[in-house]
Every structure is written in C-alpha cells, then in structure tokens.
Amino acid sequence: MTTATKITMDTTQFNKLSKIIYDRSGIHFPEAKKYILESRLSHRLKEIEIEDFDQYISYLTMGPYQIEEFQEMFNRITINETSFFRNDKQLDVFEKQILPELLEARASTKRLRIWSAACSSGEEPFTIAMLLHRTLGVRLSDWKIEILGTDISEKALETAQSGRYTSYAVRTTPSLMKNRYFKEDGRHFVLNETIRSMVNFEKHNLKDRLAAKRHGTWDVIFCRNVLIYFDDAMKAGVLSMFSSQLAKDGTLFIGHSERIKELTNDFQQLSIPQGFCYSKALA
Ligand SMILES: C[S@@+](CC[C@H](N)C(=O)[O-])C[C@H]1O[C@@H](n2cnc3c(N)ncnc32)[C@H](O)[C@@H]1O
Structure with a gap:
C-alpha cells in the first residue's frame, strides 16, 4: 500500500458508511459523491494503518476510539467553504432592515x-x-449581545477560536472593514480583539435537539449553506428545532440557494428581495 494510491470503496462499503454518517449527522452523501468519501478518507485509513473500508467501519463503530474517530471523520468529510461578508446583499438586509x-x-x-x-x-x-x-458604535456597551457560533467540525472551530485567517477568508471583505477590524501579520489576517470577544464558539451537531434547547431562545438564527447537505427529513427536523428555539418575533436566515417552503409550515418568507429570511408563521 503506497501513500499515493487511493483505497477504493465498493458499493456495499459506501452504503454502510454513508448510512452511519447520515444517522450521526444528517449529512446525505448520494452515491454520485462516493468519490468524496473515498478521497477524503483514504488518507485517514493510511494514517491509522487500516487497509480497507470494512476494517475502517469496524474501527469506527466497534473499537475503543469510536468517539474520537467520528470527530476525526467529520473534520475530514465536511465542506467548510465560507468567507467573511459572504452574500453581502443578504447581510445588508440583516443590518439595515x-x-x-x-x-x-x-x-x-x-x-x-x-x-x-x-x-x-x-x-x-x-x-x-x-x-x-458598526451599527451600535458607542451604544454597544449598553447592550448584552450574545453571538454563538456552532459547528460539528472541531477543526473548523479551532480556526475560529484562533482568530487568524488567510487572505482567502477575507476575499469578500470590503476594504474599509478589513482595515478597521484586521491586522496583517505576514500572510495572515488577525481579527481585532473586540470582535473576537463578542463571539463564543461551541461544538454542536444540528441533530442534537436537546443541546439546542439548553441554549434557550434566539432573536436571529443564521443557518446558511448547510441545509443543502441534508436530505428532506433532516432538513425538516432542523427547521422544527429552529422553530422551537427562535423568538416569536425572531428571524431565520438561510442560504440563497436553499428552499424550505415545502418542508415546514412553521416559517413564512419575508418579502424582502435578497433577504432569504423567514419569520415564524402566525399560529
Ligand atoms: C459550507 S459551510 C457553511 C458555513 C457558513 N454558514 C457560511 O454560510 O458561510 C457548512 C458547515 O456545516 C457544517 N455541518 C454539516 N453538518 C452539520 C451538522 N449535522 N451539525 C452541525 N454542523 C454541520 C460543516 O462542518 C460546515 O462547516
């Protein structure tokens, strides 16, 4: 087994592994995306000196390292694409309306x-x-603002907690905001301490309704560019959880390519062009 060769996954192995992933996280891998699992996990199998996906499935589901390995696997298979000021028109709706x-x-x-x-x-x-x-300026200290960022990937959250980003992360950041809130350190952009201190991070799996409940009610929930990785049953479950955790007059923002109308009666879309935002439906 050389490091350059990919370990292949047959259909039975793919079906087992994709079911395990779905049951744990709601992430749906259609068979057409088998190559993603194969390429992202091959390297992991080699690292832990496992020769094929049957052995890996046993390691993941029966061995003493199950919890750690699930985490490691999610770190590798999740698509973490994002950027500061992603979808500026939608953010304008949030800030101005x-x-x-x-x-x-x-x-x-x-x-x-x-x-x-x-x-x-x-x-x-x-x-x-x-x-x-920017909006509150000096009034910020009069307010108790809580912003929580959660994700299933510990690796992604580690980057968040470091506050250090590459130029790729700030590619859609207006230069005014870049100058105001970042310091350049070699090839990195280091986020201003005040902004860092406004956000807390925590690992959370969107399947975990109980953990979501413990956090109480939110005035705004952003869940953008995530639902696309779930099937309809998982999307409906997540939306029902959001409905329980959103304040009566709260707002839910989703990604611009995501649709939820057929999946829930709990939300109604606000007629704000470019907003992709929803309020709770009137009971
Ligand atoms: C494409 S990123 C979106 C990031 C950000 N919301 C944005 O729009 O720029 C999708 C994120 O969803 C996370 N994710 C996938 N399934 C999840 C789950 N079941 N629970 C929590 N996070 C999940 C992934 O780890 C990944 O970081």
Missing part, C-alpha cells in the same frame, strides 16, 4: 441573542459581530 427593528423591539431589555448555526471556521458570526459593532 432586520437589526434596527430588533434593536427597537429589545430596547427595554437591551439583550440580543444571535446563533450562527454551522458556522464553519467562524467567518459568519464574526461578520455579524462587526455589523453589530
């Missing part, structure tokens, strides 16, 4: 809670923090 109304609605408590669910390496929740920082 949704946020002002929310700040007014919460003026008496001065408490605002925002969840960036499946935040990958943190670019999304940090972008939200920058928008709040």
Whole structure:
C-alpha cells in the first residue's frame, strides 16, 4: 500500500458508511459523491494503518476510539467553504432592515441573542459581530449581545477560536472593514480583539435537539449553506428545532440557494428581495 494510491470503496462499503454518517449527522452523501468519501478518507485509513473500508467501519463503530474517530471523520468529510461578508446583499438586509427593528423591539431589555448555526471556521458570526459593532458604535456597551457560533467540525472551530485567517477568508471583505477590524501579520489576517470577544464558539451537531434547547431562545438564527447537505427529513427536523428555539418575533436566515417552503409550515418568507429570511408563521 503506497501513500499515493487511493483505497477504493465498493458499493456495499459506501452504503454502510454513508448510512452511519447520515444517522450521526444528517449529512446525505448520494452515491454520485462516493468519490468524496473515498478521497477524503483514504488518507485517514493510511494514517491509522487500516487497509480497507470494512476494517475502517469496524474501527469506527466497534473499537475503543469510536468517539474520537467520528470527530476525526467529520473534520475530514465536511465542506467548510465560507468567507467573511459572504452574500453581502443578504447581510445588508440583516443590518439595515432586520437589526434596527430588533434593536427597537429589545430596547427595554437591551439583550440580543444571535446563533450562527454551522458556522464553519467562524467567518459568519464574526461578520455579524462587526455589523453589530458598526451599527451600535458607542451604544454597544449598553447592550448584552450574545453571538454563538456552532459547528460539528472541531477543526473548523479551532480556526475560529484562533482568530487568524488567510487572505482567502477575507476575499469578500470590503476594504474599509478589513482595515478597521484586521491586522496583517505576514500572510495572515488577525481579527481585532473586540470582535473576537463578542463571539463564543461551541461544538454542536444540528441533530442534537436537546443541546439546542439548553441554549434557550434566539432573536436571529443564521443557518446558511448547510441545509443543502441534508436530505428532506433532516432538513425538516432542523427547521422544527429552529422553530422551537427562535423568538416569536425572531428571524431565520438561510442560504440563497436553499428552499424550505415545502418542508415546514412553521416559517413564512419575508418579502424582502435578497433577504432569504423567514419569520415564524402566525399560529
Ligand atoms: C459550507 S459551510 C457553511 C458555513 C457558513 N454558514 C457560511 O454560510 O458561510 C457548512 C458547515 O456545516 C457544517 N455541518 C454539516 N453538518 C452539520 C451538522 N449535522 N451539525 C452541525 N454542523 C454541520 C460543516 O462542518 C460546515 O462547516
């Protein structure tokens, strides 16, 4: 077994592994995407000196390292593509339309809670923090703002916690914001401490409804570019969980290519062009 050769996966092995992945995370790999699992996990098998996918499935499901290996596997198979200021038009809707109304609605408590669910390496929740920082200015210290970024990938969360990014991560960041909130350190962009301190990160699997419940109610939930990896049953489950965890007058933002209308009656789309945002349906 040379390091250059890929370990191949037959259809039975693929069916078993993709079911295990789906049961644990809701991530749906159609057979056409077998090559992704094959190429991303081949290297892992070699690292742990496992010769084929049958042995790997046993290692994953029966050995003493199950929990660690699941984590390792999710670190490798998830698609963590993201960037700061991703989909600026949608963020404009958040900053200029949704946020002002929310700040007014919460003026008496001065408490605002925002969840960036499946935040990958943190670019999304940090972008939200920058928008709040810009909007509130000196009023920020009067508010108790909670922004939580969660993801199933520990590796992605480690990057988030480091606050250090490559130029690729800031490729869609307006230069004004880049100058204001980042410092260049060689080939890296280091995020300003104030913005870093506004966001907490935690590992969370969107299948875990109980853990979501423990976090209480959110005023805004961002869950962008994640539902596309799930099948309809998982999407419906996640949306029902969001519906339970979103404040009555809260807003849900999803990715621009995602559709939820046929999957839930809990949400109604706001008629804001480019918003891809939803409020809770009236009971
Ligand atoms: C393409 S990224 C999207 C990041 C960000 N929301 C954005 O729009 O830029 C998708 C993220 O979903 C995460 N993910 C996939 N399945 C998940 C699950 N069951 N629970 C939590 N996160 C999950 C992946 O680890 C990955 O970081």
